[in-house]
Amino acid sequence: MPICLAMIAGMIGSLLVTSVLGQHDTVTLAAYAVVTAVLNPASSAVMGALRGLGPFVAPFRDDPASAVPVIRDARWLSLSVGTMGALAVLCVPLLATATGVPGQVVAEMGLLPWFLAGYVLLFASTGGAGTILVALGRSRNMLWPTLGFGLVQGGLTALLVPSMGLTGAGIAWLTGGVVSALVGALNVRLAVGRPIGQSRPRPREIAKLARVSIPLAATVLIKFAVLGAVTFAAGTTSPRDTAAHAVLTTLTSLIMMMSLAIAQAAVPEIARATDTAGARRAGRVAALLAVSGTLVMAALLLVAGGPLTALFTDDPAVRDRVLGLLPLMLLSAALDAAQAVRGFGLTALKRSSSSLGSFAVAYGLLLLSVVPVARTWGITGLWTAMTAANALLVVLQGLGFHRHSARVGAAVTV
Structure with missing residues (x-):
């Protein structure tokens, strides 16, 4: 909290x-x-x-x-x-x-x-x-x-x-x-x-930190860059859809705060685990809390969606577009919450390079698709593509966490 x-x-x-x-x-x-x-x-x-x-x-x-x-x-x-x-x-x-x-x-x-x-x-x-x-x-x-x-x-x-x-x-x-x-x-x-x-x-000790920190920084840059490309692609659709995309993006950042906070809080718990079972248990609890928190925020947003979107725009057409895409955005956010916990878990295991590889694959595919998808299906297609990318990240991050957590307690992590 x-x-x-x-x-x-x-x-x-x-x-x-x-x-x-x-x-x-x-x-x-x-x-x-x-x-x-x-x-x-x-x-x-x-x-x-x-x-x-x-x-x-x-x-x-x-x-x-x-x-x-x-x-x-x-x-x-x-x-x-x-x-x-x-x-x-x-x-x-x-x-x-x-x-x-x-x-x-x-x-x-x-x-x-x-x-x-x-x-x-x-x-x-x-x-x-x-x-x-x-x-x-x-x-x-x-x-x-x-x-x-x-x-x-x-x-x-x-x-x-x-x-x-x-x-x-x-x-x-x-x-x-x-x-x-x-x-x-x-x-x-x-x-x-x-x-x-x-x-x-101390060059050797700083290098150990860099092996975890630099891939994590690169992961953040990839995510921001690709989401920027998605926004640019949304801008090629129509003013109404561009405005709706901006509102949906803002709402996503609001409902993701709880899951990101939980993911950060889980890092020391996973890092302090002495065996595989402990690391995975901490990861499961964090994932459950993060997704639950996102779903609670999503439920509140579904109930109060109309009045809340009115705070961002006074255009009825934009509000209708936002409300129509709200379920898809919430699904994307729930998947994003789940993958974020696994990504932070990999950081706790000092394996952020695995998370970087997952983002390079999932968001690389998203980057290649945004322009043709926007031209063909508009922002509905863009949010579908983002949902698919987050679903792929859940799988890739989950596999990475499962693989690397198996080594906790079995070998010295550097």
Whole structure:
């Protein structure tokens, strides 16, 4: 529940920023959307790399101070990934110009890419505070860095954007990042009971972390890239269907929060398992909870679908399209929840490369199909294709988890 609440806090902050910028000026909102189109996958890749730290810290739950060397190694790795992400954000104006984004929108970006690049570096500098706290059994404490970020970012955005535009939004992001990093560092310090400090990099130990973290970051990038291609394909259909797809995507992110929170909470439990039965039992419980939570959210959405979709659009045709596709979207989300738990389970077993291979197959097939499917069957076909891809992932991730969990307790995992 604390993990889920942290996700909700982050989402509320993001929605507030979008709302304030939209009220300020349309060009400002467009510029912000272009920059965050690169920021989101960059920060998600950093987050993916940081989540790979979980199985390395979880064994130290009963002796947190002994996890300090691992935390130091993780900071070196996360700063390396964060530097690449920050450079990608700094290149947004060049990329936007090269891809034909109107000059007015590019000029409106101003200093925002620099502020957001600084935010990515700050986020990376925490060395995965949230992941560390969950792994050490302190998931309740991970709410405070996210809540602090959301409150500072949202409050400063509302205060500064009317007079400073995107510069004010950038200051809000960076300041929120500073607060989040400080609160996260304090909570980690309290969790381990000693100062973290920093030491010289240990290449061999960092390489062990990278073998789990880098494939996980690549998996996140694949998912974001292919879902972006799906959105682009939906944009080639009709304005009504494009709007309906946007609403369905937003609703999917809402009902997936609980399952993702459960999947993250399961990582240390699976990582600490001493035998195959224990690892599989933890995986089954997590999968059952994740799918059950998704189905409960789905039932609520089916009951309140009409009033809820009215919050996103006042077009009756778009609402009817959303409600018509709601059952298909909910099936896709339930399958996504099940595969996510298995994917996080593979991370707990330090076999995230297996999850990367599964995504490369399932989402590779989805990527190849989106354009012809959109042209032939519209967004109904696209959501059917996404459902099929998630079903394939359930099978592939499940087989991978079954295969690798069989080795728990039988051999030393590196």
